[in-house]
Amino acid sequence: MAETLPERNSAAEEQDGNKKPKEHSVRLRLLTPLSRKQWAATSAVVFLAFLIVAGVAVLIARWVMGLEAVEEFVARYPGEYALPESAPVGIPAWLGWQHFFNMFFLFLIIRTGVQINRERRPQGYWRSKRGGKKISLTLWTHLILDLLWVINGAVFYILLFATGQWVRIVPTSWEVFPNAVSAGLQYLSLDWPTHNSWVNYNSLQELAYFITVFVAAPLAIISGFRLSAYWPKENKSLNSAFPIGLARNLHFPVMVYFVVFTVIHVFLVFATGALRNLNHMYGAQDSTNWTGFMFFVLSLVVMAVALVAVRPSLVAPLAKRFGEVTAR
Template structure:
């Protein structure tokens, strides 16, 4: 079978169309993610005033703990972002789904390129391409149009551009994207550090997006400005005779297709906002496949293989959520004002209705574990600290052997959720983790940060630390931790407060 039976075979045109759809979804969901924290840094402590680029006029206070990251979130119209209106979780889900299909489409595209020999039209095979590309660039800058004979079917400048985008920029985006996963950072910290840490990867990823967007704009502009009739006929019909009638027909089809895709993008946003839980179920079902295959296999190196040291500790630490008020938890406020006297953390077996109440002194009497790790929020900020506390495995051992039927560990806070997506009264914040994550060496109940008691705004007197997950799993102001059989029996049944609000998936390793 001759897959390259025309200048632009059907498979090539179909994959270009699919790539157009997916790139739009990637860029739109990327806008949603960036709007959640419209600032970019090179330094990993994300200190206010040190951004190299920001998309907000809001100035942040320099003091820790008086400003939450959600207060910096921006609402973007669904016409521009996916899905829009301050939905970072769904934005991340759509981004992950789009990435999976975009990468798969790219793999098939590259395989067919080499299988059909069409790679020779894109990948230079002679050094002469560079001076020829320079001549083409000068011609474009002088606003002259290269003769059609320069295109066979691409000229040298196009060849270099396509080679760069396909074989350099696309892999670059993949690498900087996965570097922002806490699972990847925990397993391959050297890789993330080589990119400048979480913020370096985030900034580089944004720069790659700008380059990609610029290429798309330039590509489409040249299609319509340089030998338009020839271009649209080949893009729509694959080749053949160039006539005015065929060119007009091809242009109508092309414009109609672009309009249809734009309508699809916008409809996807409004469909998601109409029922966020439904959109979460759909996107989670798809992304869970990739997460299971690639990320769930990655487990942290452990504290003994030091990737981060005290020299990496950040000078500033953002927070998401403010400490409990007296209206939310009188017990926590009174204990705080009395140096935590009288406050206990409940360790419970919810399957057999068995529990113990531990004081802060009881926690300190358990085996002590300390390490340095980088905290990342799904909004994008990060901070590196030394955390000290008791491993979750040692903590739960106070109840004896793990009960039969226990499949998850659930942590609940003295504090309430910042808001409930359906506007019902706010409920205690909680999160669920699986047993394999719970058993990781860097999954602890922390009572110290950087050699001092945990700061009030960061979860005093004790908070959960699950370093292979994003921060929404690191419950602050912990009131109880318990064995459970199925997270479907708690809250709205999705595995945590953020998940119940359709703002994130159960597994926070992406």
């Protein structure tokens, strides 16, 4: 969830421009979206810097892994610890569906969130049948996707604890921390830890999934709700306990976290045995064939179609069922 930047009054802008023309022009340049060439140049610089930093990190990690004390540490903590005997084995089909829907909604939420912050003249507006504030169709789409994502998450939480799958992503031993450090060193040194995610995630995966599910997701929901029009803004106690500035400072970094997590997650899925990993996630089977890969490709097609379908012009007929839609 996100808010659009408030529009300035034209008279105030003119007056401000007469007093501080230089400051005003600088502010306008900062608000102007980057061109494609600027985006390309920025992306190239960031990618080059990433490669340099990654190369240095790998060299340092390989040197560290050669130290006797570190070798003993890795031998003692190989990167994972044994789960309780009651832990379920395998990844059920419902978890694969939850994984897809979570990715589907999250991708569209990030997409519409970026659009909201870049949108200066919305293509249309929506207002509830019960009245209230008029919002852009892009923001309405963003809120609907948020709601569907929360519902999907609620179902995930229920099934996670009802089936015992929670034990795979919730640390049950303090050994998770030294094992996570060990797994991280192995990844950085490119001598990647061997594990069977069908039975048990390594400790670094476990902590990453735990943070994503039980920390990042709730922060995204509560900060987004604070920024939305549905927050009880007249409640001084709530506003004082959770200032809107804090919500803004949380919401964007959480979005960045989800993007970074997704990029790393997808990279490791393909780099550590793509067919078997995709079968785990999409085929609910521990085998090496093309079933999971085909479902993965199909999911990308569905997401691509959805990306086109969430345009305001195509969303408007659906939005009209729940309120009043007007042109800009």
